[in-house]
Amino acid sequence: MTSLHLRGIIHLFYVDENRISQEDSILLPKGYTNNTLVISAILFLLYGYDFSEYSEEIKKEIKNAKKIAIREYIKNKQNSYAESYKALDDKLKSIAGSIDGISVEELSNQLTKLENKLQESMDKRQNILIQIKDLNSVLYELEVLSSRYDALKTQYVSDIKRLTLILEGEQIHKELSEECHDENCPFCDQPIEYKGISSYKETVNNELLRLIKQANDLEKTIKEVVEDKSHLRKQISQLRVKKDEINSKISFNLSPLINDIKDTISQITEYEKIDSQLQSLQKIVEDWNDDLIELEKEDRTKTLEFLPKSYFDDSTIRVINNLLNKIL
Known part of the structure; x- marks a missing residue:
């Protein structure tokens, strides 16, 4: 996201008389190509919109690489924890028979x-x-x-x-x-x-x-x-x-x-400890599964399109026109 600076909105505080008769909007600086920034600044000054819900879109290649790395990391951890889970579960079953x-x-x-x-x-x-x-x-x-x-x-x-x-x-x-x-x-x-x-x-x-x-x-x-x-x-x-x-x-x-x-008594204590560890492992695995699901959702989520002009409805445009007419 681009930061708001005074030099980007300084032209809003005066109107060049030579631009009175032009067809283009006098709110936009002459020869300035990044009109989106100016429009966003106007919306911020009028309504306090900071558009924090929009973030810079990461390059597709980098984003895909990160997702692949995250998937591999989660799957490796799941496999490692699955082995630990099985070992603990087998031990738990062997203890359970003697303390039932x-x-x-x-x-x-x-x-x-x-x-x-x-x-x-x-x-x-x-x-x-x-x-x-x-x-x-x-x-x-x-x-x-x-x-x-x-x-x-x-x-x-x-x-x-x-x-x-x-x-x-x-x-x-x-x-x-x-x-x-x-x-x-x-x-x-x-x-x-x-x-x-x-x-x-x-x-x-x-x-x-x-x-x-x-x-x-x-x-x-x-x-x-x-x-x-x-x-x-x-x-x-x-x-x-x-x-x-x-x-x-x-x-x-x-x-x-x-x-x-x-x-x-030691076996019962160990049983309770192992059971607690198994529950923790299960919770971790469930959280990782949720992370994978969220990751898949991100792939299917449509990128937000930033259109600041859509925030200018008819009433807002009328107010601005009236103010400009008074100034002129």
Whole structure:
């Protein structure tokens, strides 16, 4: 479109007196070939028409080339999107069979219950591990105590044997002394005087009895410790069985179910995502089809013909003639 400039309409503001008698319109400049521009300017000044609905007609070759390029671009995109659509549609169908009739809300409720059970099982297992640790600590203390008792028992046995040997030696010494009571010393040939040692024997005997009693008491204590250790080992074994049962429940029951539900929820989410993508692709393809239809319509649309003189009706011409007559 040509722009409106002052030099194109300056002649409208005065009339050359030499042109009064000419047959041609005095509104059109003399020797000016582009009368369409002048007429359009007059219409703009009178009525404000800017004729924006008319655009420069693109050369036919360029226009056809652009249309062909647009068609090829749209068709290539449609083919590319058709492949993506088919791949997504196949994936959607494969997922649909495994999640048919399942709601995310229902699965979420099941998942919450299973996760609560899993947490309870893990808490129980943790408590069992704490109990096993405490019992192992007590068992270790009993093992240390048992080792000390064994050492003490060995000492008692050694002391009892030593005192027993002393008593046996004293008995032998007594018997020998009685046999040699009336004999003289082989060195000095004097009678051998025998002195009794009953008080010494009695002391050793009392000490021996005391050690035997302590050894018997220690034996009872050792037996109790052995029973306690056996009871602790049994408790630890039972707790380990419970722990293994809980581990088995977690590994082979709860965890697989939780993972399956999470996978199903992920599949449903993916299904919804793919379905949304398919709808978007379908909308894009529909828009492109509409663009192709509009493009075909443009081919069949008749080019607008710009005829500014047609805007001058009889009433407008009469008004202009009256104004010119007054000026003349």
